[in-house]
Amino acid sequence: MTENPAPRILFSPPRRRLAMARGQQMAMRHGGAFLAEHMADEIVERLGWVNRSFADALVLGHAPAVLLAALGSRGVKVTLAGPVGVDHSCEEDALPFAPAAFDLVIAIGTLDSVNDLPGALIQINRALRPDGLMMAAMVGAGSLPRLKAAMLAADEASARGVAAHIHPQIDVRAAGDLLQRARFAMPVADSDTLTVRYSSLPALVRDLRCHGWTNVLTSAAPPVGRAGLIAALQNFAEAAEVDGKTAERFDLIYLSGWAPSPDQPKPAKRGSATASLAGVLGKTKPR
Numbered sequence: 203m204t205e206n207p208a209p210r211i212l213f214s215p216p217r218r219r220l221a222m223a224r225g226q227q228m229a230m231r232h233g234g235a236f237l238a239e240h241m242a243d244e245i246v247e248r249l250g251w252v253n254r255s256f257a258d259a260l261v262l263g264h265a266p267a268v269l270l271a272a273l274g275s276r277g278v279k280v281t282l283a284g285p286v287g288v289d290h291s292c293e294e295d296a297l298p299f300a301p302a303a304f305d306l307v308i309a310i311g312t313l314d315s316v317n318d319l320p321g322a323l324i325q326i327n328r329a330l331r332p333d334g335l336m337m338a339a340m341v342g343a344g345s346l347p348r349l350k351a352a353m354l355a356a357d358e359a360s361a362r363g364v365a366a367h368i369h370p371q372i373d374v375r376a377a378g379d380l381l382q383r384a385r386f387a388m389p390v391a392d393s394d395t396l397t398v399r400y401s402s403l404p405a406l407v408r409d410l411r412c413h414g415w416t417n418v419l420t421s422a423a424p425p426v427g428r429a430g431l432i433a434a435l436q437n438f439a440e441a442a443e444v445d446g447k448t449a450e451r452f453d454l455i456y457l458s459g460w461a462p463s464p465d466q467p468k469p470a471k472r473g474s475a476t477a478s479l480a481g482v483l484g485k486t487k488p489r
Contacts, residue, residue: 258306260303300329309336314369337457340454352435365424367423374391390459
């Protein structure tokens, strides 16, 4: 009987930690990581819809000031962790916490580059107390089409073959399936598209570096060379609008789920309704 092969290590943890550490330093010099701040704003708004208190929160990945302020205003004790975490330096699929240590876990901007995303979600669920809440945000499939086109042009110009410059991205449907596999109760996965207009390709790359979102694949792509760089810059510039700026797309995925608890509401049995949906809708007046 043959043994199962070891799981493929797609991302390099050392390169990932280095990219995120450098990103934090760059963000301080350039005024912050605005995409992570946008994600945090969205999570703070959604957290405001939750009518319950939290005592202990784990924040994985980016921890923008708006998020920390919102948690502080609710009297939540916060633990910061992740590849360059302040309190704990760890990978999200190897959390060093005891089961049921937190009643809230928030992950911003890093789950899309963890080697074992299903395992990371399972560990987050395990770290939650019964009826604890997980909220996460990450860059999803469909993002960065202009950058992908520019790097393809660079590879063609360098005549070295197409290389993996941007890591694979998960779509919202697959993310929702992973929440169910991780046994979260009441899982929700949705997405939002953010368009950002850049004056040049280096401006886009700088923003990605500020977030630690550069290439951290185990198999690093070779340098594009001078000819490749010129081709990439030209390709990006040719997509510019009349004002000279090029629109880049970010598809952001938001996830939420609850750790199972006997006290949670259960869906009604199929066929147990006493009124038809059509009848209810027909009697409802518009507001």
